Amino acid sequence: MSPATMQMKALPQGAGDEVNGAVKDAVAAEVASLVDVYKWFHQNAELSNKEEKTAARFASEVRAAGWAVTEKVGGTGVVAILKNGEGPVVLARIDMDGLPVKEETGLPYASSSGAMHACGHDSHLTIGVGMARALSRLKDRWTGTAVLVGQPAEELGMGARQMTRDPKLKELIPQSPVACLSIHDFPSLAGTVGVCPGFASANVDSIDITIHGKGGHGAWPHKTVDPVVIGAELVLALQTIVSRKIAPGTKAVVTVGSFHAGTKHNIIGPEAKLQLTVRSYDDETRQRLLDEIKHLAMKISEAHHAAPPDVRASEEYTPAGYHDPALTARMKGVFERLLGKDKVYDAEPMMGGEDFSILPRYWGVPGLQFRVGGARPNHDPGIALHSEFWAVDPEPTLQTGSAALVRGMLDLLGKR
Secondary structure (H helix, E strand, C coil), rough: HHHHCCCCCCCCCCHHHHHHHHHHHHHHCCCCHHHHHHHHHCCCCCCCCHHHHHHHHHHHHHHHHHCEEEECCCCCCEEEEEEEEECCCCEEEEEECCCCCCCCCCCCCCCCCCEEEECCCCHHHHHHHHHHHHHCCHHHEEEEEEEEEEECCHCCHHHHHHHHCHHHHHCCCCCCCCEEEEEEEEEECCCCCCCEEEEEEEEEEEEEEECCCEEEEECCCCHEEEEHHHHHHHHHHHHHHHHCCCCCCCCCCCEEEEEEECCCCEEEEEEEEEEEEECCCCCCHHHHHHHHHHHHHHHHHHHCCCCEEEECCCCCCCCCCCHHHHHHHHHHHHHHHHHHHHEEEEECCCCCCHHHHHHHHHHHHCEEEEEEEEEEECCCCCCCCCCCCCCCCCCHHHHHHHHHHHHHHHHHCCCC
């Protein structure tokens, strides 16, 4: 079922704005320590599914805040639970992996491991720790069960599935959460948060195409079936799918990210390999894109008298992130009253992928991943996520992100 058509139950009403001052105080008391924690995570970035030190430090910090912690769920995943009487279950998810990027920020705490938190998961980890500490401090303000998930391998689009397929997850969380929250840093001004209702991130499909030609000497091309020519024609034809076969205004992307063929100047090789990333929002558009890609690859190869190509879509794709509009509007109001209306903005949907979307789908509940600004004033707009120069401004990012996540959790947990 499409997330846009899921029937959502009425969400519980938790603590009101009377807790705003207490939330700010609880977070402010932790900020100096959180900056140190952030610097450790930043300096010790690890790649997807190798987050051993990262997961251990995260588990240790959350355990020290009084939560019951289980490690190695779905690989290196961490599940932390704080029970505080009867009431709803609310889940927050953060991701833990870095990227294979050589850091060039020049920071004194820069990573030197060859991995880098160029997508800001170091700030996510630290905001998760800040939320864990603050909810423990504020146990007299709420009831229910808070769940904090530290997820591996978001950058591969597979960590959420790894965790949901591990039987330990259901054992640890036998009662379905009423909602799932998450955060993502963004190169907007630190101290701000953004929310986007409806589709906010895209379906992500990876396609591998192998074109089968007939190799030979570059001086006698008429005796070959040149896969480079077929591939080049296909690359151009693929650009017509969005512009001519999808209704104008429909969000869709087909990008050829890799094209490999041949070994030498005067040799026509027997095959060419293309790698595509395909982005969409709704299920119908996604299927149309996949069908058209295969159709074009087959017919262009046929036109050049080549054998049928191999067109393989990844068995599992990252589904689009859909933010329930009612939950999003509710959280926007909560954040505005906590931080001020000038600190909360309406975020634009993007074609990037995020496997947080799997968790609310898994439980059939509303979800929201809100954006936490991390940029310093006068930030260079050319430095964005996945850049070797990206790092958040720690103090305002951690303070704002932690306070917003705590306040969002309290709004959904039971009111004491």
